Amino acid sequence: MSTAVERFDEGARERFGAHARTIVHDDELLRHPVYTRILHWSVAGFFILALLSGFAIYTPWLYRVLTPIFGGGPMTRLLHPWFSLGFVACFVFQLLNWLQPMTWTRDDTRWMRRIREYVANTERREPDYVDFFNGGQKLYFWAIVGSAMLFLVTGIPMWFPRTFGRSMVSIGYVLHDIAALVMLVGFIVHVYEGTAAMPGTLHSMTRGTVEKRWAWTHHPAWYRRATGRDARADYDDAVRQQAARTSGADRGPGS
Amino acid sequence: MPSGTLQVRQISGHSGSVPGAGVQREEEVCKYIDVTTCIGCKACEVACVEWNDMPFQQTTFDNTYQTMPSTSWNFWNLIKFNEHPREDGTLQWLMRKDQCMHCEDPGCLRACPADGAIVQYTNGIVDFQQENCIGCQYCASGCPFDIPKFNALTKKVYKCTLCSDRVGQGLEPACIKACPTGCLKFGTKLDMKGLAESRARQVREHSGFPNAGVYDPSSIGGTHVIYVLHDVTKPELYGGLPSNPQIPAAFTLWKRFAKPIALLLGLFAAPAAFFHYVAEGPKEAQPPERPSREVRR
Numbered sequence: 001m002s003t004a005v006e007r008f009d010e011g012a013r014e015r016f017g018a019h020a021r022t023i024v025h026d027d028e029l030l031r032h033p034v035y036t037r038i039l040h041w042s043v044a045g046f047f048i049l050a051l052l053s054g055f056a057i058y059t060p061w062l063y064r065v066l067t068p069i070f071g072g073g074p075m076t077r078l079l080h081p082w083f084s085l086g087f088v089a090c091f092v093f094q095l096l097n098w099l100q101p102m103t104w105t106r107d108d109t110r111w112m113r114r115i116r117e118y119v120a121n122t123e124r125r126e127p128d129y130v131d132f133f134n135g136g137q138k139l140y141f142w143a144i145v146g147s148a149m150l151f152l153v154t155g156i157p158m159w160f161p162r163t164f165g166r167s168m169v170s171i172g173y174v175l176h177d178i179a180a181l182v183m184l185v186g187f188i189v190h191v192y193e194g195t196a197a198m199p200g201t202l203h204s205m206t207r208g209t210v211e212k213r214w215a216w217t218h219h220p221a222w223y224r225r226a227t228g229r230d231a232r233a234d235y236d237d238a239v240r241q242q243a244a245r246t247s248g249a250d251r252g253p254g255s
Numbered sequence: 256m257p258s259g260t261l262q263v264r265q266i267s268g269h270s271g272s273v274p275g276a277g278v279q280r281e282e283e284v285c286k287y288i289d290v291t292t293c294i295g296c297k298a299c300e301v302a303c304v305e306w307n308d309m310p311f312q313q314t315t316f317d318n319t320y321q322t323m324p325s326t327s328w329n330f331w332n333l334i335k336f337n338e339h340p341r342e343d344g345t346l347q348w349l350m351r352k353d354q355c356m357h358c359e360d361p362g363c364l365r366a367c368p369a370d371g372a373i374v375q376y377t378n379g380i381v382d383f384q385q386e387n388c389i390g391c392q393y394c395a396s397g398c399p400f401d402i403p404k405f406n407a408l409t410k411k412v413y414k415c416t417l418c419s420d421r422v423g424q425g426l427e428p429a430c431i432k433a434c435p436t437g438c439l440k441f442g443t444k445l446d447m448k449g450l451a452e453s454r455a456r457q458v459r460e461h462s463g464f465p466n467a468g469v470y471d472p473s474s475i476g477g478t479h480v481i482y483v484l485h486d487v488t489k490p491e492l493y494g495g496l497p498s499n500p501q502i503p504a505a506f507t508l509w510k511r512f513a514k515p516i517a518l519l520l521g522l523f524a525a526p527a528a529f530f531h532y533v534a535e536g537p538k539e540a541q542p543p544e545r546p547s548r549e550v551r552r
Contacts, residue, residue, distance in 0.1 A: 170503035
């Protein structure tokens with residue numbers, strides 16, 4: 001996390017921002033600047049292409065289904081490494097861009113310990129310590145970093161088998177598959193969490209903004225840093241205002 | 256040889272027995288290579304290149320009689336030469352015809368991900384179908400004999416076909432036809448194995464090679480190309496013939512069993528996410544826009 005990286009990212013965010021239109025309403029916060037958004041969707045595009053072309057070759061069950069998308073088996077084989085290089089190249093920039101907010105902290109370990117409550121959806125708001133990313137998001141991010149390195153280290157020998165030899169390929173083959181499976185599961189969970197599971201999240205990656213309600217609910221510590229206001233107090237205010245608007249017969253949301 | 260599949264079982268209005276009834280057909284073919292009588296003339300190399308109509312390839316001189324260091328995409332048949340100093344101070348000049356072994360359990364076929372790129376015929380010949388090959392070269396890493404070779408121009412892999420085009424028409428492979436010493440023979444696996452065993456016995460008992468034997472490795476279920484070697488305990492001497500050829504577990508255990516199971520388990524995340532939504536619902540930003548009156552069950 002050198003300052004050179006931070007300066008580079010700050011410069012990129014400004015340059016991209018100057019050419020983009022991100023509208024932030026007064027009940028909203030800017031979550032992802034356009035630089036982050038473009039990186040995210042570039043990574044996503046290459047990832048999906050690499051995933052589909054890879055799983056075409058992964059098992060005979062999928063071969064006939066997926067290879068026609070890319071123009072047949074030989075073309076699938078030809079394109080897969082290039083899709084992957086595109087993925088890795090774009091992800092390197094995202095890695096630099098997010099190195100600071102993705103750094104693992106003690107709060108993330110705390111978050112992981114209560115993942116059962118998170119999945120069971122028993123609490124209305126995230127704990128006050130959850131910052132820009134929660135522990136789960138960071139876990140997925142570092143799983144991508146690990147898998148991408150594994151993909152690269154095992155994929156290059158599979159790309160040039162005469163140079164690296166028979167045993168490198170056969171060992172790499174298994175590790176490449178394992179990395180792909182980890183990514184597949186992570187990707188499915190990521191898409192679910194980013195869309196249906198948390199309304200408003202997809203918008204942060206398309207148009208860049210989130211409602212303040214979204215921020216104090218899912219990322220209270222980030223809300224505090226971004227607005228200088230207390231997430232819990234603002235949430236309680238909003239609840240009170242809502243209760244006042246609706247008639248007295250209402251009980252208001254319980255815990 | 257497989258010269259037809261029409262075998263008569265019954266004949267109408269025919270008195271007496273049915274000709275050929277009850278005949279057992281031995282379909283598996285085999286190439287027999289007697290290393291002890293090979294003279295290294297390379298007629299088989301030329302015949303292979305000629306019959307398969309392969310383009311000329313520059314040869315490499317490496318201070319031996321060997322045409323090139325290893326087989327290549329357009330050179331499927333290579334005599335490997337090795338000068339082996341024996342313990343008694345004499346020199347043994349070993350020459351072995353190297354080509355696809357046509358394994359009973361082919362590692363190339365196990366490793367191949369492309370539908371129909373490698374087939375094994377009932378007669379034991381393992382054949383590459385280049386029109387279905389995607390050029391991934393997994394076959395090369397599945398092969399214990401380093402046989403499949405990649406052509407970077409066509410992005411396809413090639414190897415010896417055991418002249419499946421000739422064998423299908425009842426002819427012997429081109430290399431067999433060209434051999435002047437009779438050290439190459441072609442026939443059913445049973446016949447060739449018997450011939451090889453008797454020749455190995457002869458070499459053991461009359462030529463002073465007590466370790467002479469037949470190379471037909473059981474670790475890959477046997478091969479459809481077998482060798483008679485002076486010393487079957489040291490096949491590595493003959494240009495690196497492996498004594499215990501193995502298919503990597505990546506292409507047996509992992510590819511065949513673990514991979515599909517692991518994929519199903521991985522895809523299980525999708526219904527899990529869907530039913531999580533159905534059962535638990537989304538995490539709405541709080542307080543929700545449509546206010547209360549909610550009762551949780």
